[in-house]
Amino acid sequence: xxxxxxxxxxxxxxxxxxxxxxxxxxxxxxxxxxxxxxxxxxxxxxxxxxxxxxxxxxxxxxxxxxxxxxxxxxxxxxxxxxxxxxxxxxxxxxxxxxxxxxxxxxxxxxxxxxxxxxxxxxxxxxxxxxxxxxxxxxxxxxxxxxxxxxxxxxxxxxxxxxxxxxxxxxxxxxxxxxxxxxxx
Amino acid sequence: xxxxxxxxxxxxxxxxxxxxxxxxxxxxxxxxxxxxxxxxxxxxxxxxxxxxxxxxxxxxxxxxxxxxxxxxxxxxxxxxxxxxxxxxxxxxxxxxxxxxxxxxxxxxxxxxxxxxxxxxxxxxxxxxxxxxxxxxxxxxxxxxxxxxxxxxxxxxxxxxxxxxxxxxxxxxxxxxxxxxxxxx
DNA sequence: CTTGACATGTAACAAGTTACATGATTGG
DNA sequence: CCAATCATGTAACTTGTTACATGTCAAG
Numbered sequence: 001x002x003x004x005x006x007x008x009x010x011x012x013x014x015x016x017x018x019x020x021x022x023x024x025x026x027x028x029x030x031x032x033x034x035x036x037x038x039x040x041x042x043x044x045x046x047x048x049x050x051x052x053x054x055x056x057x058x059x060x061x062x063x064x065x066x067x068x069x070x071x072x073x074x075x076x077x078x079x080x081x082x083x084x085x086x087x088x089x090x091x092x093x094x095x096x097x098x099x100x101x102x103x104x105x106x107x108x109x110x111x112x113x114x115x116x117x118x119x120x121x122x123x124x125x126x127x128x129x130x131x132x133x134x135x136x137x138x139x140x141x142x143x144x145x146x147x148x149x150x151x152x153x154x155x156x157x158x159x160x161x162x163x164x165x166x167x168x169x170x171x172x173x174x175x176x177x178x179x180x181x182x183x184x
Numbered sequence: 185x186x187x188x189x190x191x192x193x194x195x196x197x198x199x200x201x202x203x204x205x206x207x208x209x210x211x212x213x214x215x216x217x218x219x220x221x222x223x224x225x226x227x228x229x230x231x232x233x234x235x236x237x238x239x240x241x242x243x244x245x246x247x248x249x250x251x252x253x254x255x256x257x258x259x260x261x262x263x264x265x266x267x268x269x270x271x272x273x274x275x276x277x278x279x280x281x282x283x284x285x286x287x288x289x290x291x292x293x294x295x296x297x298x299x300x301x302x303x304x305x306x307x308x309x310x311x312x313x314x315x316x317x318x319x320x321x322x323x324x325x326x327x328x329x330x331x332x333x334x335x336x337x338x339x340x341x342x343x344x345x346x347x348x349x350x351x352x353x354x355x356x357x358x359x360x361x362x363x364x365x366x367x368x
Numbered sequence: 369c370t371t372g373a374c375a376t377g378t379a380a381c382a383a384g385t386t387a388c389a390t391g392a393t394t395g396g
Numbered sequence: 397c398c399a400a401t402c403a404t405g406t407a408a409c410t411t412g413t414t415a416c417a418t419g420t421c422a423a424g
Contacts, residue, residue, distance in 0.1 A: 093218065105337045
C-alpha cells in the first residue's frame with residue numbers, strides 16, 4: 001500500500017527514473033522501507049496505468065535510454081490524501097523474525113543463544129555506521145530540493161533510526177548479561 | 185517464511201488446534217509477529233501437505249469438532265534447523281509506514297504534524313498497557329509448558345517490546361518539541 | 369435475547385522476494 | 397581487463413490482508 005505512496009512522495013519533489021527512485025529509497029528511507037528494484041518498476045507500471053504518474057522517454061547516446069516519470073495532478077491529490085489520513089497504529093504491524101527465534105530459543109543451548117545475541121549486537125553496531133551515510137545524503141538531497149522544512153522531517157526519521165539501534169544494542173547487552181547469569 | 189516456523193515452534197511445545205495457535209500468537213508473539221487467522225489455517229494445510237505436521241480430528245459434543253495438530257519428526261528437524269540457522273540482519277527488514285509519512289510531512293502544516301506525533305505517542309502509551317497482558321500470559325503458559333528456561337526467553341522478547349515502546353514515546357516527545365520550536 | 373467464546377475455513381487481491389535477463393560505458 | 401554504474405525489466409513464487417461464510421453453546 002505504501003510503496004505506491006512512497007514513489008508519489010519522491011516524484012512530488014521532482015521527476016525521476018525508476019533507477020533514480022531505487023537509489024533515493026536506498027539512500028534515505030531504506031531503514032524503514034526497503035524497496036526492491038523489481039517492485040519499484042512494477043509499481044511504476046501500475047501507477048502509470050492508474051494515471052497517477054506519467055512518463056517521458058529520454059533518448060541518450062552514451063547511456064541506455066530512460067523513462068522519466070513525473071507526478072500528475074491526480075497523483076498529487078492521492079499523495080496528499082494519503083499523507084493527511086490518520087496513520088494506523090504502527091506498533092501492531094511491527095515484525096521481527098529475530099525475536100521469534102529468541103522466543104523459541106530454549107530448544108538451543110544458552111551458549112548458542114549468547115552467540116546469536118552477540119551477532120545481533122554487532123549487526124546493530126555496523127548498521128549504526130551505515131546510518132551516518134543516510135544523514136549525509138539528507139544534506140545532499142536538501143540542496144537539491146531546496147526546502148528547509150523537508151530536511152527537518154528527514155532528520156526526525158534518521159533520529160528514530162539511531163534511537164532504535166541504540167535501544168537494540170542496550171537490549172542485547174542486557175539480555176547477554178541475563179543469559180550469562182543463567183549459565184552459571 | 186517465518187509463520188511456518190512459528191507454528192512449528194508452538195506445536196513443538198505440544199499439540200494444538202488452529203484456534204489455539206491463533207490465540208497463542210495473539211497472547212505472546214503478537215507484538216513482533218502478527219498472524220491472521222486465515223493465514224494460520226492456510227499454513228497448517230501447507231505444513232500438513234509437506235509432512236511437517238499431522239492432525240487428528242476430535243469429535244466434540246457440545247462444541248464444534250476440531251483438528252488437533254501435532255509436529256512430526258520431520259517437522260521438529262525443520263524447526264531446529266531453522267532455529268540454529270544464523271538469523272539474517274533484522275535491521276534491514278524493519279518497516280514502518282508511519283515514518284514514511286513523517287519523512288514526507290513537509291507537504292502538511294507543522295500543526296498537523298504535531299497532532300500526528302501526539303496521536304502516535306498516545307498509541308504507544310496504550311500499547312504499553314497491552315504489553316502488560318502479554319507478561320501475564322507468559323506466566324500462564326509457563327505453568328503449562330513447565331520449562332523454566334523457556335519463560336526466560338519469552339521475557340526477553342517482552343523486554344524488547346517495552347524498550348521499543350519507551351523509545352518511541354521519547355522520540356515522539358523530542359520530535360514534538362523540535363516542531364514546536366520550528367512553529368515559532 | 370444478545371454477546372462472547374469456540375471452531376473452521378475460502379476467495380480474491382495486494383505486496384514482497386528471488387531469480388533471471390540484457391547490455392553499454394567509464395574509471396582504475 | 398575487470399568492476400562499478402547506469403538502466404530496464406519479467407516471471408514465478410511466497411506472504412500478508414481483507415472480506416466473506418457458517419454455526420453452536422454458555423452466561424449474563
